[in-house]
Amino acid sequence: MPKLLINGGRSLQGQVTVQGAKNSALPLLAATVLCKGTSYIHNCPKLSDVYASINILKYLGCKCTFVNNSVSVDTSTLVCRRIPDRLMLKMRSSVIFLGAILGRCGNAVISSPGGCELGPRPIDLHISALRRMGVIVKEKHGFIEFDAPNGLMGAEINLSFASVGATENIILAAVTASGTTVIHNAAKEPEICDLADFLNSCGARVNGVGSDTITIYGVNKLKCTSHTVISDRIVAATYMAATAITGGEIVLNDAIASHLTAVNSVFEEAGCIVKCIGKKIHFKAPKRLSSVPKIRTTIHPGFPTDAGPLILAMLTLSCGTSIIIENIFENRFRYVDELKRLGANIKVEGRVAVVEGVRSLSSASCKCTDLRGGAALVIAGLAANGTTIIDDIYHIKRGYEKIDYNLSLLGADVKEI
Numbered sequence: 471m472p473k474l475l476i477n478g479g480r481s482l483q484g485q486v487t488v489q490g491a492k493n494s495a496l497p498l499l500a501a502t503v504l505c506k507g508t509s510y511i512h513n514c515p516k517l518s519d520v521y522a523s524i525n526i527l528k529y530l531g532c533k534c535t536f537v538n539n540s541v542s543v544d545t546s547t548l549v550c551r552r553i554p555d556r557l558m559l560k561m562r563s564s565v566i567f568l569g570a571i572l573g574r575c576g577n578a579v580i581s582s583p584g585g586c587e588l589g590p591r592p593i594d595l596h597i598s599a600l601r602r603m604g605v606i607v608k609e610k611h612g613f614i615e616f617d618a619p620n621g622l623m624g625a626e627i628n629l630s631f632a633s634v635g636a637t638e639n640i641i642l643a644a645v646t647a648s649g650t651t652v653i654h655n656a657a658k659e660p661e662i663c664d665l666a667d668f669l670n671s672c673g674a675r676v677n678g679v680g681s682d683t684i685t686i687y688g689v690n691k692l693k694c695t696s697h698t699v700i701s702d703r704i705v706a707a708t709y710m711a712a713t714a715i716t717g718g719e720i721v722l723n724d725a726i727a728s729h730l731t732a733v734n735s736v737f738e739e740a741g742c743i744v745k746c747i748g749k750k751i752h753f754k755a756p757k758r759l760s761s762v763p764k765i766r767t768t769i770h771p772g773f774p775t776d777a778g779p780l781i782l783a784m785l786t787l788s789c790g791t792s793i794i795i796e797n798i799f800e801n802r803f804r805y806v807d808e809l810k811r812l813g814a815n816i817k818v819e820g821r822v823a824v825v826e827g828v829r830s831l832s833s834a835s836c837k838c839t840d841l842r843g844g845a846a847l848v849i850a851g852l853a854a855n856g857t858t859i860i861d862d863i864y865h866i867k868r869g870y871e872k873i874d875y876n877l878s879l880l881g882a883d884v885k886e887i
Contacts, residue, residue: 474860474874476851477883478833482718484880488706488725489515489871490539490699494661496563497638498668498699499523502543503530503570504646505672507694511541514699515871518864522560526553526567548574555581555612561868565593566635568616569642572605577617595636599627603643603651624649624688632657632769637684638665644686645674656684659770660700660729668697703729704776705870706751708845711780712877714742714755715787715853720880722751732773736762736781740788761790761827767797776842779805783846786814787853788827796821805843808836812850812858833858838865848873852882 490513500523502509514520516539524534524541531549535542551571558564558581571578597607600616602625608615624647629636637657642665644651656662658680666679672695675687706725713720714737727734727746734744741756762785767775775798785792786809796802803818810816811834815826833856838844844866851858860866863886866873874884 471861472863472886474848474851474863474866475885475887476848476854476858476860478831478852478854478856478858480852480881480883481716482713482720482852482877482880482882485721485723486709486876486879487723488701488709491515491661491664491702492517492519492869493634493659493702494664495520495699496523496561497566497642497661497665498697499527499541499543500567500570501642501665501668502527503532503545503548503567503574504642504669505692505694506546508542508544508546509694510696511543512539512696512698513701514539514541515702517868517871519561519563519868522557522564525560526557526564529554529557530571545574551575551577552579552613553581563635565596566638566642568596569600569639572600572616572618572622572643573646576621577615579613579615581613595629595631595633596639599629599636599640600643602627603647622647624651624686626652627654629653629655631655634659634662637662641665641669641676641684641686644688645669645676646691647686647688649688651686651688653684653686655682657769658682660703660726664700668695671695671697700729701726703733704774704780704842706730707733707777708780708849708870709876709880710737710742710744710751710753711784712849712852712882713753713880714740714759715784715849717755717757718880719754722753724749725751727751732771733777733781736765736773740785759784759788759827761785761788761792761825763791764793764795766795769798775799775802778802779842779846780849782806782816782823782825783809783849785825786816786828786831786850788825790827792825792827794823794825796823804839805846808839808843808847809850811836812854814850830855832856835859835861838862841865841869845870848877848884852877852884
């Protein structure tokens with residue numbers, strides 16, 4: 471299995487271009503199913519999750535090509551409405567195809583998450599919303615069947631939690647449904663706005679994205695179009711955190727400052743200088759970072775949960791005590807034990823992590839536990855004395871395109887072995 475080898479202690483300097491957003495590219499690829507013909511998705515990052523989405527599209531019968539970060543998807547040959555277990559398990563967010571397949575075909579079959587009975591789990595919000603739109607849901611032999619015998623119908627849907635995935639799936643199902651769908655307590659993330667921009671350019675009528683209430687007026691059909699994926703705000707935050715912990719100074723190209731407001735506030739509180747000019751962010755770290763008394767992860771536009779591990783890793787070398795409260799995921803701090811291998815002083819109790827800044831980190835061998843936890847290990851490894859080896863980097867490859875190359879452009883000594 472490939473590993474990352476990091477010789478730490480080098481200050482990051484220079485410029486790097488932020489890749490397209492993974493969490494935008496995946497629902498966009500799913501959305502192409504709704505358009506009969508060929509759609510083009512540009513600035514698509516080359517990630518394992520993106521390749522998994524393309525494999526799902528191919529299994530459904532679509533023709534796909536992926537060249538120079540542009541994906542063409544011809545859905546005119548779509549023949550299948552079932553996503554098999556082996557493809558579902560490749561990517562947790564593959565459930566996003568559900569709304570698109572239902573919108574195109576009126577029925578869909580996906581594997582049951584974990585093979586268990588329908589009960590408390592992440593897709594409950596998706597299922598209850600689709601039922602309100604006239605979908606009959608049955609579980610058989612480890613698969614969940616979705617069928618809209620009278621067609622998808624507009625409905626008023628109140629989400630108990632502002633779920634990004636559920637909001638996206640409802641939008642995908644609703645754009646060609648009969649009547650009007652209203653989503654209350656909708657998620658407001660930039661990636662949802664990007665999805666709506668794509669669908670509206672295809673002829674959909676999606677209004678109110680970025681607010682608590684989204685209204686979708688169903689249309690008969692969508693036309694194909696070309697669309698450019700927005701830049702990845704979490705990747706941008708990763709390069710900033712890596713620069714902060716190494717005391718460097720960089721320029722991020724193709725960054726969207728308005729998507730990073732909550733994160734930039736934390737960087738500034740830690741003593742960093744953040745200047746946003748157009749699509750560039752000029753970032754400079756202090757000689758030593760200050761602690762940040764309290765950070766609470768929450769839904770957008772608050773501080774994003776995906777940035778929590780990045781900031782926590784950065785704060786391991788800050789002066790003082792920082793507290794991070796995780797309000798989205800129960801098991802977000804699994805990576806902390808790996809950071810401790812590098813000499814970090816972190817105590818976790820439930821959803822709260824207390825970081826006591828130390829003067830230095832030391833190299834170690836460690837393993838990625840998840841995507842953002844893996845990025846946190848990279849950030850810490852860049853500042854650690856000696857050579858750090860990070861294993862199980864397939865997690866990192868799910869969300870970062872050529873992270874070793876891009877960090878090397880900034881002067882880091884990082885290579886995949």
